Amino acid sequence: MTTTTRPASQEAFHALLADLTAQIDGRPLDAALDRWLNAAHGAGSATYEQLRSACLAGVAEGWLCEREGGGIKYGRVFKAEDALHRFSVDVVDMQDLAGPHHTHPNGEIDLIMPIEGSSATFDGRPAGWCVYGPGTAHRPTVAQGRALVLYLLPEGQIQFSK
Template identity: 65%
Template sequence: MFPQEFQRLIADVTAQLAGRPLDASLAAWLNANWPSSSDTYRKLADACRTGVSEGWLCNREHGGIRYGRIIKPTADTHGFSVDVVDMQDIAGPHHMHPNGEIDLIMPLTDSATFDGHPAGWCVYAPGSAHRPTVANGQALVLYLLPQGAIEFTQDASSA
């Protein structure tokens, strides 16, 4: 797996997401069509694990979180950027999603969750905000951000 192959794999996914509202119905659709037992999920998870082990994913680190933006938003990815993080029992920096966020949760520890979600997908609507949190172990999380939009904030709990 190379970054170019990874981008093609992502483009196959984002082609199905382009133009859809980022809401609970999209999360239900993703988990019904590409559950953690599906070939698509397995291919994405394998690609992310390979990218981390080869050093082209999560090649930065801050505060115990490994991260990196591997793909900027382009027409090839239907306007989505792609970030991958590697987190273990930690809360990340508070941020807002101006255009929403689609997350693929890939536990490296079977019991690991991301914001309370097990392996699979979760979707945050435009304007939502959170402190991304991995609990009960270690997980990789792939973030799809429409137009790459993310705003890091200072919430009251992190002040």
């Protein structure tokens, strides 16, 4: 019998996310959560730097952003599961483009991580967190450079527009 094991860096990434999602579990996805995430875990914080390093390692090792379409590298890293407090985790790698329009039935929490010394923004927001409430929609846009964006989706729910 064989079992599939994750790379050590993927296990560490999962542990970081489990700790973070424990802190946001049960909180409304709203402006207050956006402010709290940026104050407690925003750009320059230990959490931000750990997540950013884990994402860069995952891309380098090939288990993050392993798919590509429309100029976007992407991939679902973890499905919604109890260990992650029912959040799924996706990471995209985008540079100066807009992605496909979609709706967030249960909301979306994004971590914006500019890379390669860029001052990239995501939907006009700089490095840090961006929270979209339930029922919101957008066409995710990275401008002024390249960024990795980590998406936490409650129950993994996202609906792409036709």
